[in-house]
Amino acid sequence: MSYIGIIITYVFISNFILTQFLGLCPFIGVSKNVESAVGMGFAVTFVMGLASLVTWAIQFYILAPLNVVFLQTITFILVIAALVQFVEMVIQKIAPPLYKALGIYLPLITTNCAVLGIALISVRSSYNAIESFLAGISGGLGFLLAILIMSTIREKLDSEDVPKFFKNIPIAFITAGLMSMAFMAFDKALLKNLIG
Amino acid sequence: MIKELTKGIFRENPIFIIVLGLCPALGVSSKVINALGMGAGVIFVLLSSNILVSLLKNFIPDKVRIPSYIVIIASFVTIVEMVMQAYSPVLYKNLGVFVPLIVVNCVILGRAEAFANKNSLLPSILDAIGMGTGFTLGLLLIALIRETLASGTITLFRIGSFNGIITIPGLVDSPVRIFGMAAGALLVMGYLKAFFNWYTTRN
Numbered sequence: 001m002s003y004i005g006i007i008i009t010y011v012f013i014s015n016f017i018l019t020q021f022l023g024l025c026p027f028i029g030v031s032k033n034v035e036s037a038v039g040m041g042f043a044v045t046f047v048m049g050l051a052s053l054v055t056w057a058i059q060f061y062i063l064a065p066l067n068v069v070f071l072q073t074i075t076f077i078l079v080i081a082a083l084v085q086f087v088e089m090v091i092q093k094i095a096p097p098l099y100k101a102l103g104i105y106l107p108l109i110t111t112n113c114a115v116l117g118i119a120l121i122s123v124r125s126s127y128n129a130i131e132s133f134l135a136g137i138s139g140g141l142g143f144l145l146a147i148l149i150m151s152t153i154r155e156k157l158d159s160e161d162v163p164k165f166f167k168n169i170p171i172a173f174i175t176a177g178l179m180s181m182a183f184m185a186f187d188k189a190l191l192k193n194l195i196g
Numbered sequence: 197m198i199k200e201l202t203k204g205i206f207r208e209n210p211i212f213i214i215v216l217g218l219c220p221a222l223g224v225s226s227k228v229i230n231a232l233g234m235g236a237g238v239i240f241v242l243l244s245s246n247i248l249v250s251l252l253k254n255f256i257p258d259k260v261r262i263p264s265y266i267v268i269i270a271s272f273v274t275i276v277e278m279v280m281q282a283y284s285p286v287l288y289k290n291l292g293v294f295v296p297l298i299v300v301n302c303v304i305l306g307r308a309e310a311f312a313n314k315n316s317l318l319p320s321i322l323d324a325i326g327m328g329t330g331f332t333l334g335l336l337l338i339a340l341i342r343e344t345l346a347s348g349t350i351t352l353f354r355i356g357s358f359n360g361i362i363t364i365p366g367l368v369d370s371p372v373r374i375f376g377m378a379a380g381a382l383l384v385m386g387y388l389k390a391f392f393n394w395y396t397t398r399n
Contacts, residue, residue, distance in 0.1 A: 021223040022297075023219070025302060073274050081263060113300050117293060120296055165393040165394040176386075177386060180379035
């Protein structure tokens with residue numbers, strides 16, 4: 001698939017949240033206000049791009065040559081956990097303002113399904129290094145897009161008269177369902193029409 | 197003691213009350229058989245990790261406990277992956293990426309951290325069985341609603357001459373396809389959560 005194709009696929013057509021249900025916990029948990037949603041979105045994008053690239057290298061330079069692909073799950077999750085910790089330390093050292101903005105979201109990302117998800121999906125689709133990295137970044141941007149829309153809607157919902165039992169989580173799910181319906185407009189046919 | 201077993205099924209149901217482990221809950225709930233397979237996998241991993249964590253709780257240093265739990269969980273997930281691939285390749289293919297993703301199912305890590313590392317073996321086992329069953333029942337409820345509405349069928353195991361598919365007259369000819377898609381899963385989850393909110397405040 002071309003690079004543009006990968007970007008469109010992961011941002012719109014198979015959006016991680018709205019069509020694949022990966023990363024729902026932070027999507028529901030951290031979408032109450034726009035500021036933290038954007039912070040979480042960028043942190044996830046950053047980690048997903050990096051994780052996708054690093055796990056690609058591990059898969060094709062370590063696991064496959066040594067014939068220990070069955071260790072994939074264990075290795076990937078450990079690498080992601082270590083990577084998140086490392087990213088946290090580096091950002092804290094070289095960019096304190098960025099750390100202040102993203103810091104509290106980083107530890108949460110280890111158990112975000114989207115990160116391990118993109119690592120596994122990239123390997124299973126046998127992407128090359130650049131494609132894996134792009135898929136990671138676009139998956140993250142798709143997450144950012146979804147959580148940004150969601151948080152703006154939820155801020156508006158705060159001042160609306162939502163039925164008592166639908167307050168908070170149920171209405172968030174129903175909103176996400178309606179968003180997902182809107183995203184159904186981005187069909188695979190779109191890709192064909194755009195880039196042939 | 198019996199409370200540890202029953203609390204996960206309704207009062208502290210991981211999906212509807214605590215709202216954890218949502219990705220697999222929605223991702224594999226388009227068919228009843230997939231939900232059953234996922235539930236069995238989660239119960240096995242949860243039970244094994246709870247047993248191991250509660251036995252090892254005095255040996256694992258506090259500082260590295262989360263990575264240790266993740267390694268324990270990932271090992272059992274790998275076992276599930278290999279067994280599923282060997283004995284039911286169709287199910288393995290249907291569940292796809294969600295099988296290895298059991299590792300990041302917050303329910304499992306959550307029970308290791310919140311229960312198994314503070315309690316002895318027997319309560320941990322009961323807790324795992326209860327929570328695992330609660331998770332599976334939640335998953336099953338979502339899958340039943342979705343599959344019935346989306347295709348008018350309920351897909352179960354193949355037993356003897358019974359092909360494993362129950363069809364529901366009326367719905368099978370005019371299904372509500374949206375429930376089979378991502379949007380339907382999110383809507384069903386929203387309405388069920390609202391129902392559980394209503395039910396728990398009523399008592």
